[in-house]
Amino acid sequence: MLKDIKKEDIERLAQLARIDIEGKEAGLVKDAENILEYFEQLKDVNTDNISPMSGASDMVNQAEADDIDKGLLQKGIESFPETKDGYLKVPGVMKNND
């Protein structure tokens, strides 16, 4: 079930996770190997016909009124790193920000 982790795999994961890991690749490969080796033990568990448990609660959808907290909204805007005229300012998405 499990795979050998190589330097290229770690680099690919770092791109997907958007984390610069330059210079740390070797250590991360070693750590990943050790951790995934520990996880090998799960192979021994028979989980046929067992449903996955995705949360600790047995509660189902909790609906609430769709009220807007204007104070919180304003606070959110104020606490944003960059704003302009009450709008959030972010770097360009479609092209470079120059």
Next chain:
Amino acid sequence: MDKNILSIKDVRDGIVSGDFSAEEVTSEFLKEAKQKNQEINAYISIREEEAIASAKEIDEKIKAGEDAGPLCGAPLAIKDNLLIEDEVCTSASKLLKDYVSAYDATVIKKLRTAGAVFLGKANMDEFAMGSSTENSAFGPTKNPVDTERVPGGSSGGSAAAVAGRMALGAIGSDTGGSIRLPASFCGVVGMKPTYGRVSRFGLMAMASSLDQIGPFGKTVADAEEIYSVIKGADKHDATSRNAGESQLNLGDPSSITIGIPDEYFSGTGLDDETSKAMQETVDFFRSAGMKIKKINLPYSKYALSAYYIIIFAEISTNLARFDGIRYSRGSNNGSLFDIYMKTRGAGFGEEVKRRMLLGTFVLSAGYYDAYYAKAQKVRQLIKRDFIEAFNQVDVILSPTSPTVPFKFGEKSDDPVQMYLSDIFTVPVNLAGLPAISIPVKGRVDKLPIGFQLIGKHWHDSDLFSLGKYYEGQ
């Protein structure tokens, strides 16, 4: 005012009866906190002015004859992953060193209303990822009992603050043992409530299907007082709910059965000293007339693997929000992709990066079923183990940690060894159960050891009542 004998109740009674003021109590604890923090580093920030201001408000209320709340004047340390409006909240990460919270966490609001005074923001492992508080961007916290040793983690600052009398009580968060392990290592009481008992609105999420906020106290009674204030449903957290409290009949000890899980005592790296301390604790309850019953939790040996796979996955999604655009801004140069890569690369510490990469891996196409889906099924089996055990017993007793507090650097280079510190605490979070860590008695001049009591779902009060019984209150 002899602060060595102060409990939350003593503080409340003293303030209400006019023996001393809230300001006096706060000043005393602040003095201690500031002085000891240079060595212990339990606090990332100390809120001197704000704390004195809230203490004065309480004193005014008392003067005016108003009710100042059940925690009136109680000086607390707050883990730095809980938001206090208009104040910096770092989660012990370089990435958030200047982040200012836009609102109060629900727990903060409740504590404020109850009259608690917040002395400062407690140190922790970055984003609550770690078992020793060595992963803080602001330097490790030292264990006040022995400063060569770690305080446990991730709520190490909260536990150390209480142990070092730098706070009367504290708030932490527990995803896989992050309240109970530091409580055990520092010789204080730490409790993780049933999943859903306490609102997590305003807690920086690590692994949402496991995170829970809980109290630290010098005694079980203090932890219970804080717990009673913070619990309850909140419309801002859809997993929170109100549920009744249980009652063990301690008037008749023979009506109580305590389960001892066989699997926890072999092949778990349990050291001799801890093993002996557990034997003494079991003997205490047995001689009190309670029934002691061996139980089996056959899937517990797989809990650590299932737990780490699940949290890696949840971490990689939860921490995607820290993108260098919203909560902090690095350079705006280069493409959006470059901004993400650079901000996250420079802002996150090693353990956080490791977990996010592995989380991305276990969720990726081709590996999802082998890791994440498999871990979720094993989680189901672990929960079933507990449900079956609780058909026979009221409470389960175990060690909190397999070892006494370890030294700095002893495990920090080996992630798997570090993860093994959580072997007795993670199954509880996987199943969503309540659990408490209580210091084993009679360990003066020895390293602290905690024992863990695990309760049935929503039976949080069973743990407090049994704990108080043990403490002889």
